[in-house]
Amino acid sequence: MSMLSNPAQKYSAFPQVDLPDRQWPSRRITTPPRWLSTDLRDGNQAIVDPMDSAKKTRFFDLLVEVGLKEIEVGFPSAGETEFDFISGLVRSGRVPDDVLVQVLTQSREDLIRTSFASLEGARAAIVHLYNAVSPAWREIVFGMTPKQVIGVAVAGAKVMRDEAAKRPETDWHFQYSPETFSTAELDISLAVCEAVMDVLQPTPVHPIILNLPATVEAATPNIYADQIEYFIRNLPNRESAVISLHTHNDRGTGVAAAELGLMAGADRVEGCLFGNGERTGNCCLVTMALNLYTQGVNPALDFSDIDRVIETVEYCNELPVHQRHPYGGELVYTAFSGSHQDAIKKGFAARETQNDTGWRVPYLPIDPADLGRNYEAVIRVNSQSGKGGFAWVLEQDQGLKLPKAMQADFSPHVQRLADELGRELTAEDIWQAFRKAYHVKTYPKHFQLLDYEERRSTDGTRLFSGTIAVAGQQQSVSGRGNGTISSVIATLRDSFDLALEIVDYSEHALSTGSDARAAAYVLAALPDGRRVWGCGIDEDVATAGVRAVLSAANGAVTVA
Ligand SMILES: CC(=O)SCCNC(=O)CCNC(=O)[C@H](O)C(C)(C)COP(=O)(O)OP(=O)(O)OC[C@H]1O[C@@H](n2cnc3c(N)ncnc32)[C@H](O)[C@@H]1OP(=O)(O)O
Ligand SMILES: CC(C)C(=O)C(=O)O
Numbered sequence: 001m002s003m004l005s006n007p008a009q010k011y012s013a014f015p016q017v018d019l020p021d022r023q024w025p026s027r028r029i030t031t032p033p034r035w036l037s038t039d040l041r042d043g044n045q046a047i048v049d050p051m052d053s054a055k056k057t058r059f060f061d062l063l064v065e066v067g068l069k070e071i072e073v074g075f076p077s078a079g080e081t082e083f084d085f086i087s088g089l090v091r092s093g094r095v096p097d098d099v100l101v102q103v104l105t106q107s108r109e110d111l112i113r114t115s116f117a118s119l120e121g122a123r124a125a126i127v128h129l130y131n132a133v134s135p136a137w138r139e140i141v142f143g144m145t146p147k148q149v150i151g152v153a154v155a156g157a158k159v160m161r162d163e164a165a166k167r168p169e170t171d172w173h174f175q176y177s178p179e180t181f182s183t184a185e186l187d188i189s190l191a192v193c194e195a196v197m198d199v200l201q202p203t204p205v206h207p208i209i210l211n212l213p214a215t216v217e218a219a220t221p222n223i224y225a226d227q228i229e230y231f232i233r234n235l236p237n238r239e240s241a242v243i244s245l246h247t248h249n250d251r252g253t254g255v256a257a258a259e260l261g262l263m264a265g266a267d268r269v270e271g272c273l274f275g276n277g278e279r280t281g282n283c284c285l286v287t288m289a290l291n292l293y294t295q296g297v298n299p300a301l302d303f304s305d306i307d308r309v310i311e312t313v314e315y316c317n318e319l320p321v322h323q324r325h326p327y328g329g330e331l332v333y334t335a336f337s338g339s340h341q342d343a344i345k346k347g348f349a350a351r352e353t354q355n356d357t358g359w360r361v362p363y364l365p366i367d368p369a370d371l372g373r374n375y376e377a378v379i380r381v382n383s384q385s386g387k388g389g390f391a392w393v394l395e396q397d398q399g400l401k402l403p404k405a406m407q408a409d410f411s412p413h414v415q416r417l418a419d420e421l422g423r424e425l426t427a428e429d430i431w432q433a434f435r436k437a438y439h440v441k442t443y444p445k446h447f448q449l450l451d452y453e454e455r456r457s458t459d460g461t462r463l464f465s466g467t468i469a470v471a472g473q474q475q476s477v478s479g480r481g482n483g484t485i486s487s488v489i490a491t492l493r494d495s496f497d498l499a500l501e502i503v504d505y506s507e508h509a510l511s512t513g514s515d516a517r518a519a520a521y522v523l524a525a526l527p528d529g530r531r532v533w534g535c536g537i538d539e540d541v542a543t544a545g546v547r548a549v550l551s552a553a554n555g556a557v558t559v560a
Contacts, residue, residue: 014218014219014223016223017223017226017227019226019229019230022225022226022229023229023264024226024228024263024264025222027263028263029259029262029263029292029295029297030297032289032297032298032300033267033268033269034070034242034244034267034268034269035270035271035289036068036072036102036244036268037068037072037271037272037285038270038272039059039063039273039316040056040060040063040071040072040073040074041073041074041075041104042270042272042278043273043276043277043282044074046279047317047318047319048318049318051317053081053084053085055316056074056089057085057089058312058315058316059316060094061094062312063273066273066301066303066309067300067301068099068301069098069099070100070102070126070268071102072101072102072103072126072270073086073089073101073102073103074086075104075105076103076114076117077111077114077115083114083118086103087119087121089101090118090119090120095122097123100124100125100126101122101125101126102126102127102128103115103125103127103128104128105128105129105130105156106130106156107129107130107131107152107153107157108156109155109156112127112159113159115127116160116163116164119167120167121169121170122170124171124172124173125170125171125172126172126175127160127163127164127172127173127175128175128177128209128211129153129160129174129176129177130176130177130178130179131149131152131153131179132149132178133153133178133179133180133188133189133192134183134185135183135184135185136183137180146191149188149192150188150192150195153176153178153192153195154195154196154198154199157174157176157196157199157200158199160174160200161199174208174209175208175209175210175211175244176193176200176208176209176210176211177210177211177212177213177246178192179215180213181212181213181215181227182212182213182214182215182223182224182227183215186227186230186234189212190231190234190235193210193235194236196208197237202237202240202241203240204239204240207240208242209241209244209268210242210243211244211245211246212228212243212244212261212266213245213246213247213248214246214247214257216248216279217248217250217251217257219251220251220253221253221256221259221260221261222260224257224260224261225257225261225263228243228260228261229264231243232264242268243265243266243268244266244268244269245257245258245262245269245270246270246282246283247261247282247283248277248278248279248280248281248283249283249284252280254271254281254283255275255283255287255288258283258288259288259291269283269285269288270282270283271283271284271285272284272285273285273286273309273313274286274310275325276317276319284325284326285301286303286327287326289301289303290303290326293366294365294366303327303328304370304372306328306371306372306373307372307373308372309328310328327366328371330377333364333368333373333377334377334378335378335380335389336380336382336385337384337385337386338384338385338386338388338389339386340362341379341386341388341389342386342388343363343388344363344364344379344388345379345388345391345392346362346388347360347361347363348361348375364378375396378392381393381414381418381424381425381430382418382423382424382425383415383419383422385414385418386411387408387410387411390407390410391407393430394430397427398434398510399510399519400510400519400537401508401519402535405504405523405533406521406523410437410533413433414430417429417433434535438555439550439555439558440536440537440547446470446471446553447468447469447470447550447554448468448469448470448550449466449468449546449550450466450467450468450469450474451466451467452465452467452543452546453465453466454484454487454542457480460482461481461482461487462482462486463479464479464480464481464484464487464490464546465478466491468491468495475495477491477495477496478491478494479491479492479494479495484542484545485502485505485522485545485546488545488546488549489502492549499526500525500526500549500552500553500556501524501525502523502525502549504521504522504523505521505523505545506520506521507519507520507521507541509541517538517539517540517541518537518539518540518541518544519536519544520535520536520541521534521535522534522535522536522545522548522549522551524549524552524556526556532552532555532556533552533555534549534551534552534555535547535548535551536548536549
């Protein structure tokens with residue numbers, strides 16, 4: 001078998017919804033939906049080794065901490081582990097008063113009874129009933145007519161109603177899902193939901209949750225939005241129903257479908273953290289919530305320590321969160337490429353002079369700090385990188401703010417090293433390359449400053465006198481000039497016949513890196529027209545300048 005040259009022989013386009021006056025495209029999402037996490041149910045049923053009670057408990061605590069107020073905790077009739085976890089949880093006192101637990105059951109009498117039994121003693125809970133309603137399931141899975149499928153839902157709803165009535169101490173909420181809603185005829189979905197509502201008699205004060213799943217995502221998200229808008233418009237007694245969305249990601253648009261579904265009028269979204277779930281997963285609640293956040297809407301879910309969330313999710317699901325996963329992936333705030341690095345570095349620099357709090361950093365749709373990430377990994381360096389890349393790393397790691405022209409001078413060194421090593425360059429790689437290129441710190445060099453003192457004369461000139469090791473041989477040297485730098489230049493000229501002219505000089509205090517407090521940079525011109533950069537780092541600003549001149553001198557004799 002191979003891909004067909006005419007896939008229409010096997011697959012057909014999903015039919016459009018007849019809704020010419022659709023309203024959702026011009027709506028905006030301005031408030032967060034009610035969220036339900038189904039990590040402990042839809043997520044759990046999709047992993048290789050379903051969670052044990054300890055893992056489920058850890059995950060539950062995380063969900064509460066993040067701010068979830070509705071949590072589907074399992075499928076009680078699936079087995080002892082599920083049942084015991086759920087009944088233990090509701091009796092444990094672990095469920096905060098403002099959190100509702102939810103359980104799922106097929107529309108089968110014994111399974112519904114087991115589900116209620118698992119919730120015995122709960123203060124409040126949602127029981128979630130489902131049966132599939134679309135043609136393929138009706139015909140292939142159940143061998144039922146639409147009427148019979150409606151009958152299954154109604155029978156289940158009656159059992160729910162009666163089981164709830166037996167336990168008046170619990171505040172019961174009912175949820176019904178016409179499973180496979182998005183691939184079913186809309187009028188059949190409406191009919192089954194109406195029939196379930198007839199049994200359960202919801203009111204605006206005690207509404208039913210009607211959860212409309214894209215059990216298998218089969219169309220573009222606009223079609224799902226049309227389906228939701230059509231359903232809402234045609235549902236009698238709409239005010240007695242909370243319309244909930246449950247999307248999957250088979251076409252890669254699970255989040256988009258849920259977003260458009262909200263625009264179409266839904267109230268609630270079900271999903272999993274980082275989109276775990278059957279096949280390609282459920283709607284990712286992290287992505288969905290942070291998409292709202294980056295539009296200025298408080299999502300009412302807190303991901304300000306996203307790495308801790310990832311750690312728990314990965315531990316419990318035994319699945320990694322992809323490095324490129326929106327908002328959470330390890331690499332999503334990292335630029336390797338030169339033009340991105342340049343723009344990001346400028347974006348951060350612009351923030352220092354910006355006088356409003358708005359976030360406007362190119363290539364970064366959200367401030368990583370809002371999610372508990374630091375700025376260190378925002379730029380990493382490899383062979384695709386540019387000057388902005390290593391300059392950022394040297395600044396973050398060593399506190400050095402290289403003048404722009406010096407960045408251009410150092411750039412070929414970094415490029416060469418990246419090509420040579422064929423891998424990402426660490427901050428240490430870049431620092432060592434910098435030390436080597438500019439003879440900084442203890443790196444072997446021709447001229448090495450051992451000690452010096454400077455005296456100011458009454459005529460205002462300065463006398464530099466000190467000991468410099470030249471190729472290992474100590475020499476006492478001196479020179480006079482109008483300032484420290486010029487006295488060192490004079491010393492080099494008088495003692496070593498090295499003529500340097502300082503073309504550019506800058507210095508700054510260091511905020512990070514070693515004990516050193518200051519860095520100085522010089523650009524020196526040689527008589528033959530060549531120019532060499534030097535850098536000096538020291539606890540003392542004046543000494544940093546002296547070292548910078550000697551660094552340039554080392555460069556001059558090295559390139560000579
Ligand atoms: C889209 C979703 O994610 S739905 C949730 C799916 N989650 C799970 O299935 C996880 C937990 N499930 C389980 O542990 C098991 O499936 C159990 C314990 C619930 C039931 O197990 P079993 O009865 O052995 O098998 P199974 O689930 O395949 O049920 C098959 C029968 O239920 C019927 N059935 C399936 N879904 C439903 C439903 N929602 N309502 C009523 N009957 C249903 C099938 O038609 C089939 O009937 P048949 O035997 O007459 O052909
Ligand atoms: C039970 C329902 C809500 C479901 O998980 C689905 O349809 O994907």
